[in-house]
Amino acid sequence: MKKSFDTEILCVGTEILLGHITNTDARDISEMLSKIGINVKYHTVVGDNPERLRRCVEIAKNRADILITTGGLGPTCDDLTKQILADAFGKKLVKSEREAQGLYEYIRTGRGLTPNTYSQALVPEGCEIFHNLWGTAPGCAFEAEGKHVLMFPGPPKECVPMFRHYALPYLKKLSDEVIVSHSLQIFGIGESAVDDLFADEMNRMTNPTMAPYAKECDCLLQITAKAGSEAEAEAMIAPVAAHVREKLGELIYGEDIECLEQAVMALLQEKKLTFATAESCTGGDIARRFTELPGASAFFKGGVVSYTNEVKTALLGVDAQLLEEKTAVCREAAAAMAEGVRARLGTDLAVSVTGLAGPDGDGVHEVGTVFIGLAASDGTWVRETHMGTFRTRSFIRRMAGNHAFDMMRRWMCGLKVD
Amino acid sequence: MKKSFDTEILCVGTEILLGHITNTDARDISEMLSKIGINVKYHTVVGDNPERLRRCVEIAKNRADILITTGGLGPTCDDLTKQILADAFGKKLVKSEREAQGLYEYIRTGRGLTPNTYSQALVPEGCEIFHNLWGTAPGCAFEAEGKHVLMFPGPPKECVPMFRHYALPYLKKLSDEVIVSHSLQIFGIGESAVDDLFADEMNRMTNPTMAPYAKECDCLLQITAKAGSEAEAEAMIAPVAAHVREKLGELIYGEDIECLEQAVMALLQEKKLTFATAESCTGGDIARRFTELPGASAFFKGGVVSYTNEVKTALLGVDAQLLEEKTAVCREAAAAMAEGVRARLGTDLAVSVTGLAGPDGDGVHEVGTVFIGLAASDGTWVRETHMGTFRTRSFIRRMAGNHAFDMMRRWMCGLKVD
Numbered sequence: 001m002k003k004s005f006d007t008e009i010l011c012v013g014t015e016i017l018l019g020h021i022t023n024t025d026a027r028d029i030s031e032m033l034s035k036i037g038i039n040v041k042y043h044t045v046v047g048d049n050p051e052r053l054r055r056c057v058e059i060a061k062n063r064a065d066i067l068i069t070t071g072g073l074g075p076t077c078d079d080l081t082k083q084i085l086a087d088a089f090g091k092k093l094v095k096s097e098r099e100a101q102g103l104y105e106y107i108r109t110g111r112g113l114t115p116n117t118y119s120q121a122l123v124p125e126g127c128e129i130f131h132n133l134w135g136t137a138p139g140c141a142f143e144a145e146g147k148h149v150l151m152f153p154g155p156p157k158e159c160v161p162m163f164r165h166y167a168l169p170y171l172k173k174l175s176d177e178v179i180v181s182h183s184l185q186i187f188g189i190g191e192s193a194v195d196d197l198f199a200d201e202m203n204r205m206t207n208p209t210m211a212p213y214a215k216e217c218d219c220l221l222q223i224t225a226k227a228g229s230e231a232e233a234e235a236m237i238a239p240v241a242a243h244v245r246e247k248l249g250e251l252i253y254g255e256d257i258e259c260l261e262q263a264v265m266a267l268l269q270e271k272k273l274t275f276a277t278a279e280s281c282t283g284g285d286i287a288r289r290f291t292e293l294p295g296a297s298a299f300f301k302g303g304v305v306s307y308t309n310e311v312k313t314a315l316l317g318v319d320a321q322l323l324e325e326k327t328a329v330c331r332e333a334a335a336a337m338a339e340g341v342r343a344r345l346g347t348d349l350a351v352s353v354t355g356l357a358g359p360d361g362d363g364v365h366e367v368g369t370v371f372i373g374l375a376a377s378d379g380t381w382v383r384e385t386h387m388g389t390f391r392t393r394s395f396i397r398r399m400a401g402n403h404a405f406d407m408m409r410r411w412m413c414g415l416k417v418d
Numbered sequence: 419m420k421k422s423f424d425t426e427i428l429c430v431g432t433e434i435l436l437g438h439i440t441n442t443d444a445r446d447i448s449e450m451l452s453k454i455g456i457n458v459k460y461h462t463v464v465g466d467n468p469e470r471l472r473r474c475v476e477i478a479k480n481r482a483d484i485l486i487t488t489g490g491l492g493p494t495c496d497d498l499t500k501q502i503l504a505d506a507f508g509k510k511l512v513k514s515e516r517e518a519q520g521l522y523e524y525i526r527t528g529r530g531l532t533p534n535t536y537s538q539a540l541v542p543e544g545c546e547i548f549h550n551l552w553g554t555a556p557g558c559a560f561e562a563e564g565k566h567v568l569m570f571p572g573p574p575k576e577c578v579p580m581f582r583h584y585a586l587p588y589l590k591k592l593s594d595e596v597i598v599s600h601s602l603q604i605f606g607i608g609e610s611a612v613d614d615l616f617a618d619e620m621n622r623m624t625n626p627t628m629a630p631y632a633k634e635c636d637c638l639l640q641i642t643a644k645a646g647s648e649a650e651a652e653a654m655i656a657p658v659a660a661h662v663r664e665k666l667g668e669l670i671y672g673e674d675i676e677c678l679e680q681a682v683m684a685l686l687q688e689k690k691l692t693f694a695t696a697e698s699c700t701g702g703d704i705a706r707r708f709t710e711l712p713g714a715s716a717f718f719k720g721g722v723v724s725y726t727n728e729v730k731t732a733l734l735g736v737d738a739q740l741l742e743e744k745t746a747v748c749r750e751a752a753a754a755m756a757e758g759v760r761a762r763l764g765t766d767l768a769v770s771v772t773g774l775a776g777p778d779g780d781g782v783h784e785v786g787t788v789f790i791g792l793a794a795s796d797g798t799w800v801r802e803t804h805m806g807t808f809r810t811r812s813f814i815r816r817m818a819g820n821h822a823f824d825m826m827r828r829w830m831c832g833l834k835v836d
Contacts, residue, residue: 014629015631015640016445016448016461017448017452017457017458017459017460017461018448018449018452018458018599018642019445019446019447019448019449019450019451019452019458020449020631020640021445022440022441022442022445023440023441023444023445023461024440026441026463027434027437027439027440027441028437029437030434030435030436030437031436031437031438032437033437034436034437039435040435040436040437041435041464041465041470042435042462042463042464042470042474043434043435043441043461043462043463044460044461044462044463045444045460045461045462046459046460047459048629052459052460055481056460059477063473133808133810134810134813155632155634157634157810157812157813213438277702277723279702281709282706282709283702283705283706283708283709283710283714283718284695284697284701284702284703284704284705284706284709284721284723285702285706285709286702287701287702287706287723287725288700288701288702288703288705288706290701291699291700291701291702291703291723291725292701292811292812292815294776294777294778294811295778296701296725297725297726300701300725301725301726301728301729302722302723302724302725302726302729302733303702303722303723303725304720304721304722304723304733305695305702305705305709305720305721305722305723306720307705307709307714307715307718307719307720307721308715308719308720310719310763310764311719311720311763314762314763315720315722315733315762315763344732344733345728345729345732345733346728358712359712360712360713393710393712394710397710
């Protein structure tokens with residue numbers, strides 16, 4: 001890239017200024033942009049107010065080369081972004097027949113048609129339209145006065161996939177330098193430990209660079225290279241990635257994937273195996289996470305959410321006396337749950353979770369005490385975790401799920417399971 | 419408040435612009451301010467760069483009455499906020515002996531002393547110091563040129579409690595007006611239809627105001643009033659809320675809550691009822707959503723994720739011949755699943771979901787075809803939905819869950835269920 005593109009992300013929405021919602025769009029867009037070497041210099045949030053929005057657009061026009069907006073594209077009367085951005089660059093809004101037709105189809109299949117809905121089909125003249133596959137309001141991009149303007153709807157479930165799908169290819173074309181980035185996904189060691197392990201290398205490196213990022217219950221190392229071609233950038237990354245793999249070994253569960261369940265699905269496919277779940281404190285989250293992945297039905301037969309002891313006994317065959325004597329939060333219950341669901345559903349593998357996700361305890365165990373089981377043809381394993389009483393319910397549930405997937409992964413890779 | 423105080427929150431930190439961390443400070447401060455009637459008009463994020471920060475401060479000085487900064491108060495060399503804010507208002511930094519002493523004590527008790535650490539004891543001359551009880555860097559506030567400037571450290575664990583402890587009392591003294599806001603949660607009608615229904619009122623209203631917001635699979639109407647007292651503001655909101663309730667009736671599932679499952683939990687508590695789930699295409703998401711709520715175990719006994727027909731027959735007793743003849747995606751299967759899990763787990767209510775979340779179809783039904791069942795002591799109901807083939811897997815699953823919770827809610831309220 002000859003030129004460095006200073007970028008501003010301008011988010012439009014009074015609900016952000018009222019603190020009702022968190023501005024995750026700005027974070028997610030920033031993260032995606034940093035991976036392709038585009039520097040975000042400013043985030044701005046302004047309410048659904050034409051005059052203030054207009055002034056923010058003027059400021060952004062003066063200080064940024066790329067202006068990305070989120071929000072204010074929907075059909076309601078406080079949606080103004082397209083009009084004001086078009087005005088700022090001397091453009092008119094014109095109706096996109098294709099978008100209008102799409103909206104008609106959308107409305108026909110169920111939700112209410114209102115006069116306002118059609119305003120979503122208006123776009124700045126001459127723009128590139130980003131058809132919204134995740135909602136209704138289209139996004140768009142245009143170049144004017146030496147600036148690039150890209151607009152996206154505000155809801156993160158629309159904004160983030162649209163940005164990935166449309167904006168990244170659009171922006172990559174602006175540069176004649178290629179940035180390639182690969183990430184190695186890590187479970188079983190924290191971000192600061194990773195940081196410590198590679199501090200020397202990271203301080204020395206300028207291109208490629210390497211940086212650890214914490215995720216909610218795991219972490220990753222991102223290796224990024226800039227070069228004249230993709231092949232060149234890949235060749236710069238390869239030895240660094242090999243070095244990291246050598247140092248972290250089996251703690252690495254994947255490359256360029258999002259989560260442990262994806263690694264597990266790939267292994268189930270490779271080994272032609274099926275599994276089932278028996279969940280107590282995770283309440284169905286492991287099944288839910290795996291079935292978020294398209295194609296899950298080839299590997300996942302089903303599961304039981306045994307939120308009470310009666311259900312553990314009735315549907316999983318866990319010994320009622322065991323539960324009476326040792327409560328459901330113990331090694332034996334986790335083992336019996338995994339074995340029970342494996343036998344009943346006839347799967348190759350089965351995982352189970354039983355523990356205390358809090359905030360309330362049971363008077364016996366500390367919140368954060370969770371047992372995770374894995375049953376297979378050659379044995380049953382149980383991991384005991386104590387995540388700490390200061391952890392949130394949602395963290396404990398997600399971390400327990402990660403352990404379950406990690407145990408499956410390790411079993412399928414022939415590694416130590418518990 | 420004689421005067422309305424326009425407020426800008428300026429967050430300093432390159433890590434926010436890289437997308438490594440989410441700007442929760444701005445959200446949390448905004449939420450606290452909106453409750454005391456202070457209007458946040460802008461959020462800005464800028465990196466640890468003196469020149470850009472200086473320009474952002476100039477802009478904020480021009481457009482805001484209150485400028486709140488977070489970040490850039492620590493000891494590292496890229497912490498510049500105090501210096502630049504002091505400069506912008508023609509002030510010098512002076513050493514606070516009390517803070518220097520405090521830092522000495524802090525360092526003595528363990529953490530590393532660096533020459534930079536003492537820079538934290540420097541504050542703008544004449545300011546009010548906010549001693550940091552949650553970390554080391556103090557915050558501060560001063561009034562100059564008719565503006566109020568308040569500075570806080572960036573880490574949320576310090577920023578948020580310091581803001582609550584110091585800034586709220588400081589700012590409340592400036593105002594004699596309060597803002598009160600209530601939201602009505604709506605399911606069964608889209609945001610644009612709500613907008614249409616109330617367009618006249620919304621255009622006419624200035625105080626209180628009313629605005630619809632879309633959520634992923636439902637929406638809400640926010641009503642906000644400014645007045646001299648909380649009671650007065652509540653009295654202004656009451657007739658508006660009553661009018662909305664009259665117009666939307668049973669489509670409103672809650673007030674000031676987040677989601678349908680919260681409304682369902684409140685009703686289960688009121689009616690002393692329990693429930694169970696039988697999930698196919700939602701894959702455990704309904705159980706997961708309900709068990710995200712602390713205290714879920716009093717109402718939710720458990721569920722079955724029957725991702726294959728064998729599991730539907732083995733664990734739920736669904737007739738294998740029915741599944742063979744009509745596939746699992748039909749009204750009868752949804753009814754049998756709900757009845758099966760209700761009987762096996764002995765609950766008052768049971769919900770079921772069977773359908774196609776996509777992206778792949780089954781060659782028979784369109785993706786987005788989902789049947790949602792409710793079994794109770796007095797009957798079984800099934801809702802048939804066709805969400806459209808353009809919907810994402812994740813949308814279809816969430817919407818199916820919303821229908822299940824909505825059917826429970828309606829049954830418990832004595833409304834038409836299907």
